[in-house]
Amino acid sequence: MSTPTATGEGAHQPPAPSRTATGRRRPGRLGWSPTRGDLPAALFFIAPALLGLVVFFLVPMIRGVYLSFTEYNILGDPTWIGTENYEAIARDPLFWNALGVTGQYVVINIVLQTLLALGIALLMQRIAKSTLIRGMLLLPYLMANVIAALLWFWLLDYQIGIVNHVLETLGGSRVAFFGSEEWAIPTQALINTWRHMGYTALLIFAGLQVIPKQLYEAASLDGSNAVQTFFRITLPLLRPVLVLVLVVTVIGSFQVFDTVAVTTQGGPINASRVMQYYIFQKAFTESQFGYGSALAVILFLILVLVAFVQMKFLRGNESDLG
Amino acid sequence: MRRTALGAIGVATLALTACGGGGDGGNSDALDYWLWDANQLPAYQQCAADFTESTGIEVEVTQMGWDDYWGSLTNGFVADTAPDVFTNHLSRYPEFVANGQLLALDDAEATADVDTSIYNEGLADLWVAEDGNRYGLPKDWDTIALFYNEEMLDDAGYTPDDLTDLSWNPDDGGTYEEVIAHLSVDKNGVRGDEAGFDKDNVAVYGLGLNGAGSGQGQTEWSYLTGTTGWTHTDENPWGTHYNYDDPDFQASMDWFASLADKGFMPQLETTVGASMADTFAAGKSALNANGSWMIGQYTGYDGVEVGIAPTPTGPSGERASMFNGLADSIYAGTDQPEEAAEFVAYLGSTDCQDVVAEAAVVFPAVTTSAEKAAAAYEAQGIDVSPFTTHVEDDSTFLFPITAHASQIDGIMAPAMDAVVSGKVPASSLTGANDQVNALFE
Known part of the structure; x- marks a missing residue:
């Protein structure tokens, strides 16, 4: 849930675009401008993705925004009611409760998942070099969320769960x-952490691979210990990857649904x-699609804001490698 | 209300894998028929085959679990791919009628003049909406009784006869609470009514807990509150005012919640997960109030001898049980309204309901078929009279049918959770009641 693959795939590429390389290949040009001959081919390749984006994302999104200003039970016709849904949401204690509960989930999930993933990534780089073991870390991620x-x-x-049986046998309650x-x-945050930490670790691991070895050699020559190296070299240079991981996992965590739906159902x-x-x-x-759409629009705006703030303040699109 | 299906969900999800969308099935001339209870699937497949044989009208039967059923149905209404005929629930059909999704059976030839006197009293009336039209033909009914673990009963020194005349009241719980207390055993073997009972370390709870019951309490508490003269709504069907603010009702709920506090019933928080029936089979509780649709599951566990006892009598001097019934309805957008009506009439006929009776999975709506079902249970060595006694003694009250059912559920489910878990007193239900009644203004 917390890592949509469409966004996640980009992370496999080195985070710092090698500006110098591009510049070298096209000397004398500041940017790249399309020639008219490329246009049909470009459209041809973009079309499938564009079609999917429009049909499955853009149109539903615009319609969702429209529906958020209506009263609509899906079986009848939507009735325009202006901002009534939004006014009702502002007074709805369950909306504020949902915000709080979601926030709690996001904090627990992100903190644990990022720390564990970072630890695993470091272990993968230093100790667990076997492909088999590295692969096994991904196993939970391959399991469907619902399962x-x-x-x-x-x-x-x-x-009748075995964990509680063991807890009791060991003298706990x-x-x-x-x-x-x-x-x-x-509990649900822990389950999702368990499922996602291998995948997140893989993203961070990819980031670690990009950091030049010479930096570490230089650091050890200067007498830097492991902790110093980690905080002075690894972490700063990992920042773009970490920001990307954070943005993606935070957005995903805000949208936690399936775990709740198959277990506690809100309770x-x-x-x-x-x-x-x-x-x-x-x-x-409850067939209140207008009200539901308004809630969805609010969640969307929150996520836009969160992503913007993260990118802005953590400078996710710049690298210190330069 | 969910409970009707809970027994079926597990089986249903397993049996579901091969089922397609239904509405857009392969044979376009065939009628589509949906149901959610996997236990009843073989019987209705037989009915459909018999129907095809006598009329030449093909029927495709699709079964899907309760969790997917209503969403798929709503999607079907929107996309015009809903099944021609489907099993309907009392809590859902008012909203379908309000949105014009159901065909009035009075308008179709085959169902216009059905003789409803063949059905158990009251069942047919449930499916006549406020507009005076009939939207479903009854197919089955259910009531509540107590399942007990025979061995635990014996260990406690009771005989099955001791359970047939229990009485209950909201003040001290009556003999019902005495039995529940005595059946509760802590880890040291001390019983609930003995000195030194450790309520925090209970091995066997006297009474199992299925959940808080949301607004209906169908299997959880309605068999008790119904004996105090309390009713869910001002009138039924089609009430417009709920009564969760009634002090007598709140006293009953406080008593119910107190059982967990005394260690005679599990805490609500421990019941999220495994079903009450499964924990009963695992020996965690001695007595379970549950619906007649669960007979097969309770009597089917290996190594657990199960008996059935009637629910206790209450302050009114009578027993009480919610009386719920399913029916078959026709989708308003069907291309074949007359054929669909013929099929509905057949499903509601003695011919089909006798087939269902022989399968011994539910009590059919047709009175004579229900008797055959009781005989079929009897043949399996199961005495179902604790369920049928409610109908014979007229101690049933109808499942509350009103508008806004799903929104009411959204309000009452958390409110009842809070009460039964002991977090707040039952007087807090007055606030929830105000929210519910505001929906009708």
Whole structure:
């Protein structure tokens, strides 16, 4: 969930575009301008992707924005009601609850996932050089979200789950991982961390490969220890990749849905009623598609803002490698 | 209301894999028929085959799990690919009628003059909407009873007869609570009504818990609240005012929540996950209130001897059970309204319902077929009289049918969770009730 593949794939490429190389190949030119002859071919290659973007993304998005200003139950015709949905949302305690719950999920998920992935990536570079072991780290990611969630749902079941059985055998007490308000969100964040950390580690690992070896050699000659090297060289030079990983995983985390849908369905009480689930509930369960669309538009705006802030303040599009 | 399907979901998801979209199936002339209960699939396939044989009208039967059923149906309505005929639920059909998605059966020749006196009393009336038109022909019904673990009952020194005359009240729980307490056993073997019972370390709970029950409490608490004279709505069907603010009702809910606090029933938070029936089979509870559609599942567990007892009587001196019934409806956009009506009439006939009766999976709506179903259960060694007694003694009340069902569920599910989990007292339901009633203004 937290890493849409379309965006994720870009990360396999080295993060720092080699400006110098491009410049060398086309000396004397500041930029590249298309010649008219390339246009038909370009359109031909762009068309499939463009068609998909328009049909499956742009049109639904514009229609969604329109529907957010209507009252619509999908079976009848939409009725224009202006900003009434947005006004109702501002007064809706469940909307504010959803924001809070989603925020809690994002924080736990991102902090844990990024730290663990960074650790794994460093281990992959230094110790686990076998392709088999590196490949195994990706296994959880290959499992569908719903399957991973159901698997853990059973493992962590309070009454007959094996984890609670083991906890009790070891002298601890059983934990209502999905049933208690305190645990519902952390549990789901942990499940998604488990599923995604291998993939995220792979992205960071790719970033590590790009850092020139000479820098490390120079650092060790200067007597830098491992911790100093990590904080002075690895982390700063990894920044563009980390920013990309953060942006992608944060956006993905805000949209957590399937884990909630197959386990707690918003409960207990409202403890896991995250934004996406609340949107789904309003639109598809309660047939209030106008209200659901307005919620979706708000989530979209939040994500735009979050991505913008991250790119801006973490300077994700610049590299210190230069 | 979900409960009707819960038993089926597990099986359904497994059996589902081969099922396509339905509405756009291969044979365009064939009628499409949808249902969600996998247990009933073989019986209805038989009915469809018999129908085709006598009329020449082909029928394609599609089964899909409850979780996918309603979304697929709504999508079908929008895309005009909904099945011609489908199994309908009382909680859903008012919204379909309001949106003009159902064909009035009075308008089709085959179903215009069906003799509804063959059905169990009240079932046919449920499917007449506020506009006076009929939108479904009854196919089955269900009531509530108590499943118990025979071995645990025996260990506690009870005989099955001890469970036939239980009484309950919201003040001290009556003999019903006494039995539940005595059936509860902690890890040291101390029973719930004995000194030194450790309520935080319970091995076997007297009563199992299925969930908080949302606004209906179909299997959870409605069999108790119904004995106090309380009703969900001002009138039923088509009430416009809910009564969750009633002090007597709130007292009943406080009593119910107190069972968990006393260690006689699991805490709500521990019940998220494995179903009550499965934990019952794992020996975690001795007594389970559940619906008649669960008979097959409870009696089907290996190594667990299960008996069935009637629900307790309450302050009214009577027992009470929610009476829910499914029906077959016709999609308003069907290309073959007359053929669809013929099929619906056949599904609601004694011929088809006798076939369903023999399968012993549910109680058919036709009175004589329900008797045959009871006999079929009997032949399997299962005494289902605790379920049928509600109908014989007229101790049933109807599933609450009103507009806004899904929005009410959205309000009441978390509100009831909070009460049954003991986080807030039942008096908090007054606020939820105001929200619910505001939907009707």
